[in-house]
Amino acid sequence: MKTRGKNQKIIPRILQHTLFWGIAIVLFSQLFRTSAYVNTVDYIYAALFHATLAVAVYANFGLLLPYLFDKKRYIPYALGIIVLTLAGTGLNWAFFEFVTDLLGFYFISYFEWTEIAGFFVLYLGLGTLLKFSKAQFRLGKLEKEVAEREQRHTENLLNALKSQLNPHFLFNSLNGIYSLVITDPEKAPDVIVKLSDVLRYVLYDSDCEKVSLADELRQSENYLDLQSMRADCRRAEISFEKHGDPKGFDVAPLIFLPLLENAFKHGIKGDVSDAFLRIRLERQDETLYFSIENNKGKTDGAVNRQYGGIGLENLRKRLDMLYGDAYAMEISDADTFTVRLRLPNLTEYELTMPDR
Known part of the structure; x- marks a missing residue:
């Protein structure tokens, strides 16, 4: 019974995250396509680019945000976001420099590192806002249940x-x-x-x-x-x-x-x-x-x-x-x-x- 209840919570969460990343990859493929039409390689590179973003986002979810919710210390959290952004930007550059083929084919080759860091800041900020909104929604729901x-x-x-x-x-x-x-x-x-x-x-x-x-x-x-x-x-x-x-x-x-x-x-x-x-x-x-x-x-x-x-x-x-x-x-x-x-x-x- 416990396993079934746990699965009922995890499966919708996995579907939500999959939907989010899928929409993000499709949008990126449209914005940074290499020709008039979106090709398979565009989806591949968009997915690879988001793989490095996902590492930073889930590090924020798993490490920084629990610390923020528990300690309520905003300055250390902001410093952690800066470190995570720089580390993610470096990981992204190394990934496309040494791991993927077709170097120079994708927009990663002609974007400055500050612009790549901007994507990390955008996704980390969006993830934090979504988590706060979800926490606020849960709190409101809990308060309503307690009041009832x-x-x-x-x-x-x-x-x-x-x-x-x-x-x-x-x-x-x-x-x-x-x-x-x-x-x-x-x-x-x-x-x-x-x-x-x-x-x-x-x-x-x-x-x-x-x-x-x-x-x-x-x-x-x-x-x-x-x-x-x-x-x-x-x-x-x-x-x-x-x-x-x-x-x-x-x-x-x-x-x-x-x-x-x-x-x-x-x-x-x-x-x-x-x-x-x-x-x-x-x-x-x-x-x-x-x-x-x-x-x-x-x-x-x-x-x-x-x-x-x-x-x-x-x-x-x-x-x-x-x-x-x-x-x-x-x-x-x-x-x-x-x-x-x-x-x-x-x-x-x-x-x-x-x-x-």
Whole structure:
């Protein structure tokens, strides 16, 4: 398998080089023919002339260019080209002087050595440019492949984080509906409709890179209504202050729901006396400030780290991938549990994720 793959790379390269030298020989035969028509001897001498050029070109490919690419030292490389040009010119003269027949028949006899050296400089320069172009093309292709691979990895990671959120959210919501069916069954249909709306948002609308702040707020309020109908939430103090117009402001989807979920799971429950949940949202120009504060239960130390911590950590990872350094998230876990979030307007700010 390795030999086959290696041959698949070498054969096209040999064909490319053969095509290049073949075209060069034909052009030289046309330019320096000895009569009105190109004769066989013209092709022979053109091929012999290019044989000495090929020695210099492949010495450049095999010795000088690898040194240049590795060391990035241009002056030694330029000196090497000069030496290679002089050596190639001398080899060319010796070849036609002592090896080939019909001395004086071909243009080599009446060209000055400086003109012959010019051909070597031309071919060496052309070969170097082709190598640089090929290296640049490979680099661009590699960078594109890396970017595509990183994009796929980011999308897969985001989907994995969302898939962790969806069952967690559904589990808590179904618990709330179960409590409501027992305590107030007449309200259950309306609650199920709201749950369906929230689940549609979580499962489908969250595939978008950004959503309107109004949509995110509406689903957050639906979630608050769902959870507020639980028996242990009816005694809690729940407030949601909103300041500023949400119109024209976009956010990444599923930003607020994990924070609300965490607050209800660990702040508003049976073992919390005088439970409260205070939410505040304020828009200042193209910046959004969101804070959520709740008191904690007696067993929140280990439980919050085990369950709530997962949701918050997933949220932070998503924010890192979507907003980069443009957001801020602060968590305070003293007497109360508080999360403060600052987000830019995605209408003006491009997501750091690569375009899909």
